[in-house]
Amino acid sequence: xxxxxxxxxxxxxxxxxxxxxxxxxxxxxxxxxxxxxxxxxxxxxxxxxxxxxxxxxxxxxxxxxxxxxxxxxxxxxxxxxxxxxxxxxxxxxxxxxxxxxxxxxxxxxxxxxxxxxxxxxxxxxxxxxxxxxxxxxxxxxxxxxxxxxxxxxxxxxxxxxxxxxxxxxxxxxxxxxxxxxxxxxxxxxxxxxxxxxxxxxxxxxxxxxxxxxxxxxxxxxxxxxxxxxxxxxxxxxxxxxxxxxxxxxxxxxxxxxxxxxxxxxxxxxxxxxxxxxxxxxxxxxxxxxxxxxxxxxxxxxxxxxxxxxxxxxxxxxxxxxxxxxxxxxxxxxxxxxxxxxxxxxxxxxxxxxxxxxxxxxxxxxxxxxxxxxxxxxxxxxxxxxxxxxxxxxxxxxxxxxxxxxxxxxxxxxxxxx
DNA sequence: TCTGGGGTCCTGCTGCTT
DNA sequence: TCTGAAGCAGCAGGACCC
Numbered sequence: 001x002x003x004x005x006x007x008x009x010x011x012x013x014x015x016x017x018x019x020x021x022x023x024x025x026x027x028x029x030x031x032x033x034x035x036x037x038x039x040x041x042x043x044x045x046x047x048x049x050x051x052x053x054x055x056x057x058x059x060x061x062x063x064x065x066x067x068x069x070x071x072x073x074x075x076x077x078x079x080x081x082x083x084x085x086x087x088x089x090x091x092x093x094x095x096x097x098x099x100x101x102x103x104x105x106x107x108x109x110x111x112x113x114x115x116x117x118x119x120x121x122x123x124x125x126x127x128x129x130x131x132x133x134x135x136x137x138x139x140x141x142x143x144x145x146x147x148x149x150x151x152x153x154x155x156x157x158x159x160x161x162x163x164x165x166x167x168x169x170x171x172x173x174x175x176x177x178x179x180x181x182x183x184x185x186x187x188x189x190x191x192x193x194x195x196x197x198x199x200x201x202x203x204x205x206x207x208x209x210x211x212x213x214x215x216x217x218x219x220x221x222x223x224x225x226x227x228x229x230x231x232x233x234x235x236x237x238x239x240x241x242x243x244x245x246x247x248x249x250x251x252x253x254x255x256x257x258x259x260x261x262x263x264x265x266x267x268x269x270x271x272x273x274x275x276x277x278x279x280x281x282x283x284x285x286x287x288x289x290x291x292x293x294x295x296x297x298x299x300x301x302x303x304x305x306x307x308x309x310x311x312x313x314x315x316x317x318x319x320x321x322x323x324x325x326x327x328x329x330x331x332x333x334x335x336x337x338x339x340x341x342x343x344x345x346x347x348x349x350x351x352x353x354x355x356x357x358x359x360x361x362x363x364x365x366x367x368x369x370x371x372x373x374x375x376x377x378x379x380x381x382x383x384x385x386x387x388x389x390x391x392x393x394x395x396x397x398x399x400x401x402x403x404x405x406x407x408x409x410x411x412x413x414x415x416x417x
Numbered sequence: 418t419c420t421g422g423g424g425t426c427c428t429g430c431t432g433c434t435t
Numbered sequence: 436t437c438t439g440a441a442g443c444a445g446c447a448g449g450a451c452c453c
Contacts, residue, residue: 058421073453079418119423119453201426203451236427237450260425267421302445312420318446353422425452433444 017181019138019160023128024253026159026167027108027144030176032121033061035154036100037090048087052077056267060092064176097121100152107147111140116253122171124164126253141179163249165200166191172198187247192219199244201237209233221245258359262298264288265353271310273346275339282335285354290328290382293356299324299365300356303334307342308351317342320358324365327379331356 048066052059062071069084101120114126141158155177159170170180222245230238304318317338
């Protein structure tokens with residue numbers, strides 16, 4: 001098999017770049033969800049396929065054949081279908097993605113323990129400790145790509161550089177199925193030739209603001225006085241972009257990742273204007289969030305809700321509790337309290353969400369009983385539900401109000417993802 | 418065109434405490 | 436007792452990322 005390498009603009013494959021000091025690798029699976037799904041649909045390989053679903057869903061991923069028609073991730077499904085009507089649409093299989101992701105992360109761990117996963121399908125690796133054992137960073141990148149292709153049957157792209165953000169841009173340029181090395185002494189010209197939108201942290205709005213300031217390339221940002229950037233973009237963003245524009249990104253690869261919030265939200269198939277129906281969804285979401293908190297042995301102090309109306313305007317409300325909690329019932333009661341306080345009169349609601357913030361480990365947060373809670377209260381009930389779910393499957397036990405009339409399937413109301 | 422779900426971070430405002 | 440400043444926490448909204 002031949003894998004594309006060293007495709008930095010202006011270079012040829014006979015001119016391998018100097019990867020000395022380029023110890024950061026960014027590895028990104030190519031069209032991960034689509035490639036993974038096609039493992040069980042080999043007859044669709046080479047054809048346009050879109051992963052996504054639902055009336056109001058968006059595209060999770062698409063094969064490169066579908067992307068040629070303009071289909072892109074996060075695009076509304078209705079639009080994707082219009083752009084590429086001949087595409088096969090498949091529902092996502094999150095269990096499969098998690099399994100492949102775990103195997104890929106294991107491959108990374110065989111190279112170095114210094115891994116920072118960003119999502120299921122990408123991670124930063126600091127390979128400085130592996131060079132003596134496995135070879136240069138570019139050699140290690142090539143080995144990783146071959147291993148993932150041979151063992152998982154999917155391709156990935158690798159960016160190699162001395163900083164995280166340059167490695168990330170490089171892997172994007174390498175796609176699909178390629179590798180780009182940005183030598184240390186070429187970082188500044190490499191970064192400064194890029195459009196501003198290539199910078200990490202520049203989305204539509206920031207790009208608009210930068211354009212208004214007359215800045216189109218990273219070089220423009222680099223040569224703009226810092227106070228001007230701060231005035232236009234704010235202290236944090238201004239400083240951050242100025243640093244990146246000079247190739248400076250001192251952030252190391254972080255092995256440990258501590259979650260700061262855990263939440264769940266749900267877009268309804270049709271807008272809902274019945275507060276009792278909203279309460280039922282808040283109960284389901286609180287239940288889901290509570291279960292995830294307890295599984296992660298975390299508690300949270302601030303309960304926040306999100307409400308999105310039919311016109312897509314979105315509001316959030318939050319309440320900080322006296323003590324942290326991991327009890328689904330307490331989360332639910334706080335969430336409904338926040339929702340009821342909005343005083344909505346038959347407003348058409350598209351989405352509701354529940355989130356727990358200010359997380360602390362169970363061990364660090366002595367949990368107190370809810371006010372008026374009996375000795376064997378909601379906490380014990382939650383634990384019993386968690387045990388039943390572990391044994392019989394998620395959703396095997398749930399609040400009676402979530403059991404639809406005539407329903408016998410636990411999956412009716414509870415999302416297993 | 419018509420916008421998911423899971424997150425993180427930043428900014429501005431308000432109210433409380435010192 | 437009153438007032439203003441400073442610091443901080445909480446809250447709300449928004450931008451961004453995958």
